[in-house]
Amino acid sequence: MDNSNRRQAIVSAAISLIAERGLEGFRVRMVATSAGMNHATLLHYFPNKQALVEAVVDQLLEQLRGEGRQHGDPSPWEALSHEFEDLKRRLDRDPSFFVALNEIQLRAYRDPRIARSLQHLYESWRHYLTSVIERGIAVGQFRPDRAVAEIVDVIMVQFRGLGLNALDQVDSKRMETAVAAQLNLLGGWILRQD
Amino acid sequence: MDNSNRRQAIVSAAISLIAERGLEGFRVRMVATSAGMNHATLLHYFPNKQALVEAVVDQLLEQLRGEGRQHGDPSPWEALSHEFEDLKRRLDRDPSFFVALNEIQLRAYRDPRIARSLQHLYESWRHYLTSVIERGIAVGQFRPDRAVAEIVDVIMVQFRGLGLNALDQVDSKRMETAVAAQLNLLGGWILRQD
Amino acid sequence: MDNSNRRQAIVSAAISLIAERGLEGFRVRMVATSAGMNHATLLHYFPNKQALVEAVVDQLLEQLRGEGRQHGDPSPWEALSHEFEDLKRRLDRDPSFFVALNEIQLRAYRDPRIARSLQHLYESWRHYLTSVIERGIAVGQFRPDRAVAEIVDVIMVQFRGLGLNALDQVDSKRMETAVAAQLNLLGGWILRQD
Amino acid sequence: MDNSNRRQAIVSAAISLIAERGLEGFRVRMVATSAGMNHATLLHYFPNKQALVEAVVDQLLEQLRGEGRQHGDPSPWEALSHEFEDLKRRLDRDPSFFVALNEIQLRAYRDPRIARSLQHLYESWRHYLTSVIERGIAVGQFRPDRAVAEIVDVIMVQFRGLGLNALDQVDSKRMETAVAAQLNLLGGWILRQD
DNA sequence: TATGAATGAGCCTTCATTCAT
DNA sequence: CATGAATGAAGGCTCATTCAT
Numbered sequence: 131m132d133n134s135n136r137r138q139a140i141v142s143a144a145i146s147l148i149a150e151r152g153l154e155g156f157r158v159r160m161v162a163t164s165a166g167m168n169h170a171t172l173l174h175y176f177p178n179k180q181a182l183v184e185a186v187v188d189q190l191l192e193q194l195r196g197e198g199r200q201h202g203d204p205s206p207w208e209a210l211s212h213e214f215e216d217l218k219r220r221l222d223r224d225p226s227f228f229v230a231l232n233e234i235q236l237r238a239y240r241d242p243r244i245a246r247s248l249q250h251l252y253e254s255w256r257h258y259l260t261s262v263i264e265r266g267i268a269v270g271q272f273r274p275d276r277a278v279a280e281i282v283d284v285i286m287v288q289f290r291g292l293g294l295n296a297l298d299q300v301d302s303k304r305m306e307t308a309v310a311a312q313l314n315l316l317g318g319w320i321l322r323q324d
Numbered sequence: 325m326d327n328s329n330r331r332q333a334i335v336s337a338a339i340s341l342i343a344e345r346g347l348e349g350f351r352v353r354m355v356a357t358s359a360g361m362n363h364a365t366l367l368h369y370f371p372n373k374q375a376l377v378e379a380v381v382d383q384l385l386e387q388l389r390g391e392g393r394q395h396g397d398p399s400p401w402e403a404l405s406h407e408f409e410d411l412k413r414r415l416d417r418d419p420s421f422f423v424a425l426n427e428i429q430l431r432a433y434r435d436p437r438i439a440r441s442l443q444h445l446y447e448s449w450r451h452y453l454t455s456v457i458e459r460g461i462a463v464g465q466f467r468p469d470r471a472v473a474e475i476v477d478v479i480m481v482q483f484r485g486l487g488l489n490a491l492d493q494v495d496s497k498r499m500e501t502a503v504a505a506q507l508n509l510l511g512g513w514i515l516r517q518d
Numbered sequence: 519m520d521n522s523n524r525r526q527a528i529v530s531a532a533i534s535l536i537a538e539r540g541l542e543g544f545r546v547r548m549v550a551t552s553a554g555m556n557h558a559t560l561l562h563y564f565p566n567k568q569a570l571v572e573a574v575v576d577q578l579l580e581q582l583r584g585e586g587r588q589h590g591d592p593s594p595w596e597a598l599s600h601e602f603e604d605l606k607r608r609l610d611r612d613p614s615f616f617v618a619l620n621e622i623q624l625r626a627y628r629d630p631r632i633a634r635s636l637q638h639l640y641e642s643w644r645h646y647l648t649s650v651i652e653r654g655i656a657v658g659q660f661r662p663d664r665a666v667a668e669i670v671d672v673i674m675v676q677f678r679g680l681g682l683n684a685l686d687q688v689d690s691k692r693m694e695t696a697v698a699a700q701l702n703l704l705g706g707w708i709l710r711q712d
Numbered sequence: 713m714d715n716s717n718r719r720q721a722i723v724s725a726a727i728s729l730i731a732e733r734g735l736e737g738f739r740v741r742m743v744a745t746s747a748g749m750n751h752a753t754l755l756h757y758f759p760n761k762q763a764l765v766e767a768v769v770d771q772l773l774e775q776l777r778g779e780g781r782q783h784g785d786p787s788p789w790e791a792l793s794h795e796f797e798d799l800k801r802r803l804d805r806d807p808s809f810f811v812a813l814n815e816i817q818l819r820a821y822r823d824p825r826i827a828r829s830l831q832h833l834y835e836s837w838r839h840y841l842t843s844v845i846e847r848g849i850a851v852g853q854f855r856p857d858r859a860v861a862e863i864v865d866v867i868m869v870q871f872r873g874l875g876l877n878a879l880d881q882v883d884s885k886r887m888e889t890a891v892a893a894q895l896n897l898l899g900g901w902i903l904r905q906d
Numbered sequence: 907t908a909t910g911a912a913t914g915a916g917c918c919t920t921c922a923t924t925c926a927t
Numbered sequence: 928c929a930t931g932a933a934t935g936a937a938g939g940c941t942c943a944t945t946c947a948t
Contacts (some may be wrong), residue, residue: 152434154348158943168909170945179943229433236426239491240346283498284505291485297433304477311478319509327931352918362934364920369932373918521910540822542736546939556913558941567939620818627811627879628734671886672893679873685821692865699866703901740922750930752924761922 137175140165141189144182149226153233158182187234187244191251193227206266207321210259210285211313217289218309221296228296256282263320272320281320288312331369334359335383338376343420347427352376381428381438385445387421400460401515404453404479405507411483412503415490422490450476457514466514475514482506525563528553529577532570537614541621546570575622575632579639581615594654595709598647598673599701605677606697609684616684644670651708660708669708676700719757722747723771726764731808735815740764769816769826773833775809788848789903792841792867793895799871800891803878810878838864845902854902863902870894 143164148156158179162169176182204212221228238245259282266272272281292309337359342350352373356363370376398406415422432439453476460466466475486503531553536544546567550557564570592600609616626633647670654660660669680697725747730738740761744751758764786794803810820827841864848854854863874891 150434152348152430154346154431155434157941169943170910171908173944174907229430232426232430235488235491236346236423236430237348239423239493240344240349280501280505283502284509287482287485287489287502287506289485290488291481291483294429294484294488295481297429307474308477308481311474312481315478315509315513318513330932351916353916361932363918364935365933367919524911538822540736540818542734542819543822545937547937555911557939558914559912561940562911617818617821620814623876623879624734624811624814624818625736628732628737668889668893671890672897675873675877675890675894676869677873678876679869679871682817682872682876683869685817687821695862696865696869699862700869703866703897706900707897739920751922752931753929755923756928 133175136167137185140167140172140175140182141185144186145189145230146226148186148233149229153183153237156183183237184243184247186230187247190227190231190234191247194231195251195254206262206269206271207317209262210266210316213285213289214309214313217292218306221292221305221309222302225296225299228293232294232297252286256286259285266320271322273322276320284319285316288316327369330359331379334366334369334376335379338380339383339424340420342380342427343423347377347431350377377431378437378441380424381441384421384425384428385441388425389445389448400456400463400465401511403456404460404510407479407483408503408507411486412500415486415499415503416496419490419493422487426488426491446480450480453479460514465516467516470514478513479510482510521563524553525573528560528563528570529573532574533578533618534614536574536621537617541571541625544571571625572631572635574618575635578615578619578622579635582619583639583642594650594657594659595705597650598654598704601673601677602697602701605680606694609680609693609697610690613684613687616681620682620685640674644674647673654708659710661710664708672707673704676704715757718749719767722749722754722757722764723767726768727771727812728808730768730815731811735765735819738765765819766825766829768812769829772809772813772816773829776813777833777836788844788851788853789899791844792848792898795867795871796891796895799874800888803874803887803891804884807878807881810875814876814879834868838868841867848902853904855904858902866901867898870898 140161144156144161147161147164158172159169161182162172165172172182176185234244235248238248260278263272263278263281267274267278292312295305295308334355338350338355341355341358345354352366353363355376356366359366366376370379428438429442432442454472457466457472457475461468461472486506489499489502528549532544532549535549535552539548546560547557549570550560553560560570564573622632623636626636648666651660651666651669655662655666680700683693683696722743726738726743729743729746733742740754741751743764744754747754754764758767816826817830820830842860845854845860845863849856849860874894877887877890
């Protein structure tokens with residue numbers, strides 16, 4: 131179990147470093163130093179740099195998947211709202227997480243292995259959103275005249291756009307407004323007006 | 325003027341390479357080869373790598389600012405629609421442009437010089453959008469109960485999100501739908517309903 | 519302590535190379551090869567070329583300061599004679615040492631850090647010579663009508679001139695004569711004649 | 713004749729640059745710029761860098777040989793004194809000349825062609841000194857019990873030592889004293905005392 | 907496991923030199 | 928002659944990775 135702790139520490143240090151310097155500027159030696167060990171020791175835990183990056187990706191995606199999904203039995207709209215709330219909270223609490231995530235996202239464009247991981251996550255998220263939307267329509271909370279897939283796409287674009295904002299280092303207040311506005315926007319589009 | 329052509333060719337090759345391999349993986353030698361010259365010759369046109377990257381940034385931003393702004397005397401909503409149309413056209417025609425742009429955007433997070441360039445562009449764009457929105461409210465086309473700055477932020481998040489989609493290499497059709505949906509979404513939120 | 523040995527080997531190789539090719543022509547790669555290692559390994563012991571050069575300077579000056587100062591309780595004139603003897607021995611045994619030293623001396627003209635090191639050495643040597651001369655005058659061995667500082671300067675010029683002779687690669691015999699002549703010259707000038 | 717002027721300008725610029733940055737740091741492009749022309753143009757006057765350096769050597773030696781040799785019919789001792797006077801004047805007027813000269817002297821150690829040039833000069837100078845000394849002994853001005861060759865060597869060492877002092881950038885006053893002292897030293901050794 | 911040493915591949919940059927105009 | 932462009936060789940330095948202890 132100590133082994134696992136050690137790996138965790140390394141991956142954490144790696145994420146910080148990626149957020150700080152980008153994948154460009156990401157150096158195995160620095161990660162090791164930052165994790166309090168010799169660089170050669172680090173390579174006992176990860177066979178090479180690529181493996182470390184992949185572990186970072188896994189960790190990032192795990193974290194992304196992690197929270198979310200609230201308890202209780204929320205209505206579809208509450209479920210969606212919760213997703214936005216969750217995003218806001220993350221953006222506020224740990225913006226550097228999103229910096230690293232964007233970095234990974236770009237890398238995925240060229241690294242098939244990372245692309246696959248990311249795709250898995252997106253698919254599972256898309257799946258979840260789809261089910262929520264469908265339920266919303268079924269229970270009459272959402273307008274029935276929108277294509278489900280389209281709604282899901284819309285939401286994902288919103289999230290991506292908001293995630294990119296993390297790079298702007300704007301104040302927490304403004305970020306909160308931006309998230310709220312997007313939710314509001316969505317609501318106006320899919321909520322049944324009566 | 326041949327000098328200028330040569331520089332153009334280099335910058336173009338550089339953008340392609342950045343899109344292809346990222347700023348990580350961006351090698352002066354490759355750019356030179358790709359532009360059909362010795363790497364030392366390239367440094368004849370740009371004093372060093374950093375200068376080349378900056379030229380790329382300038383070119384990218386210039387291109388971004390470039391088109392847009394249509395002719396005639398469009399209504400505010402037509403003006404906004406045109407922006408989305410324009411984005412769609414670009415995404416379709418030259419997706420790698422957006423890949424490079426995202427790359428630069430991430431780099432701006434750490435490179436103050438690039439950050440400044442980007443900020444200039446964003447400010448000018450924000451300025452333009454603000455004027456359009458204000459006019460739309462003034463002429464009664466847009467709802468008066470939305471904060472202008474908030475609307476502008478919303479649009480910028482939408483564009484960023486859509487830009488990131490370029491990385492997914494989805495088919496042109498689906499991208500078109502995504503852009504249209506976002507425009508639709510925006511319309512539902514700010515257009516005066518009667 | 520092996521580490522220290524390795525550094526020593528590198529510095530020695532560096533001195534040889536400087537003597538052979540000058541600071542112009544001084545290549546890290548060559549030093550490494552000459553010391554039997556990869557050039558990257560060398561940079562494991564010295565962070566960069568400049569640091570290596572400085573180590574060379576230190577070593578050279580250390581060596582210069584090193585020997586000298588004989589045992590027993592010599593008269594002032596014997597002390598001076600010993601300095602010349604010592605120089606002669608060095609010139610004979612390791613002429614390339616002086617080649618490197620001249621090289622460094624020229625570099626000091628432009629490199630403040632080296633200039634400082636050299637100045638320290640010269641000051642300490644000047645200090646020593648001053649004390650010897652003063653004692654010589656006090657005990658009546660040297661003529662009292664010469665300014666001490668002037669005598670010291672004279673001696674230093676002599677040493678510098680003799681050191682430059684190392685470049686001529688003349689035979690050991692002739693060098694010996696030259697040193698002896700300078701000592702003789704000095705004696706005629708400062709020794710009390712009776 | 714304009715051609716000759718141009719070459720002169722280039723060589724002068726080259727000497728200044730060598731004095732300023734050493735042969736290490738000596739760049740064809742800089743010389744050209746400093747002489748007010750394109751670097752490629754410079755290579756119309758000197759086929760390559762080496763040729764330029766050799767021209768510098770020639771010029772330096774020419775200058776060294778140049779002055780000297782006074783008019784009238786001086787006594788041997790006056791002739792020697794004049795040499796020292798001349799050196800003093802040069803050291804005072806153009807110390808950077810000696811910096812460049814030392815630089816060349818070191819280079820001669822490895823460059824046979826330069827070595828030969830230097831040797832020619834030294835031989836001719838040695839020849840001149842020899843004749844002066846012999847005459848001095850013949851006319852009874854110098855002590856007859858010194859070996860002529862030895863005296864000549866002594867003088868040359870003195871000159872070399874004084875030349876190296878140019879690097880110390882000491883004040884003119886002190887340099888003057890040093891030269892005078894060496895002359896004095898020499899006089900005490902060879903002048904017939906009566 | 908842990909680590910310091912070692913290494914080869916590779917990158918950016920410099921520079922003397924060549925060449926076409 | 929003059930010059931801007933071009934080039935190849937080389938140099939200092941970095942870095943992921945391997946290895947012996």
